[in-house]
Amino acid sequence: MKAQNCRIDILNDRAAACALIADEVEDRVRFGAVLGLATGASPLPLYAEWTRRHREQGLSFRSVTSFNLDEYEGLGRGDPDSFQSFMDRELFSKVNIGRTLVPPGLYRDPEEAAKGYERQIKGSGGIEWQLLGIGRSGHIGFNEPGSARDSRTRRVELAPETREDAVATFGGLDRVPTHAMTMGIGTILEAKRIVLIGWGTEKAALVRRALDGPITEDFPASFLQLHPSVRVVLAEVEGAW
Ligand code: F6R
Numbered sequence: 602m603k604a605q606n607c608r609i610d611i612l613n614d615r616a617a618a619c620a621l622i623a624d625e626v627e628d629r630v631r632f633g634a635v636l637g638l639a640t641g642a643s644p645l646p647l648y649a650e651w652t653r654r655h656r657e658q659g660l661s662f663r664s665v666t667s668f669n670l671d672e673y674e675g676l677g678r679g680d681p682d683s684f685q686s687f688m689d690r691e692l693f694s695k696v697n698i699g700r701t702l703v704p705p706g707l708y709r710d711p712e713e714a715a716k717g718y719e720r721q722i723k724g725s726g727g728i729e730w731q732l733l734g735i736g737r738s739g740h741i742g743f744n745e746p747g748s749a750r751d752s753r754t755r756r757v758e759l760a761p762e763t764r765e766d767a768v769a770t771f772g773g774l775d776r777v778p779t780h781a782m783t784m785g786i787g788t789i790l791e792a793k794r795i796v797l798i799g800w801g802t803e804k805a806a807l808v809r810r811a812l813d814g815p816i817t818e819d820f821p822a823s824f825l826q827l828h829p830s831v832r833v834v835l836a837e838v839e840g841a842w
Contacts (some may be wrong), residue, residue, distance in 0.1 A: 606826070607812065609833040615800050618836035619650040622732075622796055625691060625832070627654075629730050633664025633699070637789070638692070638732035639742075640669065640684040643798050648692040656695040662698040666725050668718075670705035670733075670742040670789075674756065674780040682770055704754065704782040711756035715782060720755045722788065731792035735799055735807045737762045739820035743783035748821045752785030786824050795831045797822075801838040808833055 612618040629636070630651075638644070654660040669684060676683035685703045693701050702721055708714035722728060733741050738760040744752065745760040757780065764777045771777045791797070799808050811822035812833070824829050 607831045607833060609812075609835070612834065612836040613835045615646040615838070617652070618798070618800075618834045619647040622647055622665065622688065622798065622834055623650045623654060625796070626730055627660065630660060630662055630665055632702065633666075634729040635666045635668065635725045637784075637792055638667045638669050638688065639732050639734050640671070641734050641783065642735035643800060643804070645691060647732070647798070648695075651692065652695040656729055660696075662696045665698050666700040667698060668722055668725070668728060668784075669701075669703040671781050671783040672704045673778040674706055674782065675778055676706040686687045704784070705755045706782060708782070715754040715756065718782070718784075721786065722754075723782075728792040731789060731795045733789070733795060733797045733822075733825075735797065735804060735811060735822050736760075737766060737803075737807070739807065739811065739822050741786070741789060741797075741822045741825070744786050744789075744821040746819050746821065748786050748818060750790075750818070750824050750827070751787040753788050754782065754784050757781055757783050781836040786821055790824065793830065795825065795828055797825065797831060797833045798835070799833075800810050800836050805835050808835060 610621060669688060669711060672684045678685045680686060683706060688703060704718050705714045735741060738745050743757050745757060759779060759781055764774060767777045768774050810820060811825055814820060816821055816823045816826050
């Protein structure tokens with residue numbers, strides 16, 4: 602990856618890493634930017650840091666609009682394992698965020714639902730700052746191997762390793778949804794600024810492959826090499842890589 606496109610910070614611990622990220626995005630939060638958000642383990646310490654700044658420093662999220670990356674098919678607010686519920690629990694109920702959107706998981710017509718989400722992103726003026734984690738399959742959002750560079754929000758089938766990684770959450774592989782709705786690679790690459798995070802050795806290896814490996818649909822995170830403004834923040838976990 603061309604160095605001018607990408608800044609990489611490697612911190613000793615997740616809290617320090619998330620303080621750095623919260624600093625970078627603080628003015629955007631204050632002035633009411635459109636943020637793209639992620640679920641999963643990686644963003645949790647950032648959401649904790651945002652919550653702390655909101656409570657202790659009065660950081661206001663009132664003018665922020667957020668768009669989440671993805672949602673499991675068949676799940677919505679009524680299900681504790683939906684990404685909507687995750688976001689409600691971990692962030693939306695803890696800060697005074699203005700407007701929050703999560704892709705629909707309950708739909709009759711996936712194409713219409715996907716188009717509706719794209720329209721909402723466009724209507725907001727587009728995503729200014731996008732937070733990303735990376736999955737074992739090389740996915741960003743739920744853009745699994747085979748996802749095209751110009752893909753948009755759509756219904757996708759989850760890769761086997763992605764479903765395996767969700768077994769603990771759902772309590773059995775047969776309970777993990779097989780499909781999801783995700784922003785596309787093209788949708789993600791339209792964000793003005795992208796911050797990719799990863800904690801520990803496994804994530805560091807995935808990030809390295811994304812940034813230094815060939816740009817290919819086989820490892821969709823590699824398309825981040827095509828973006829003009831990516832920041833990568835990595836950290837050690839419990840003092841060891
Ligand atoms: C979540 C998402 C995924 C995760 C990735 C890493 O909204 O889009 O791409 O960021 O699967 O998940 P964790 O952070 O749980 O390892």
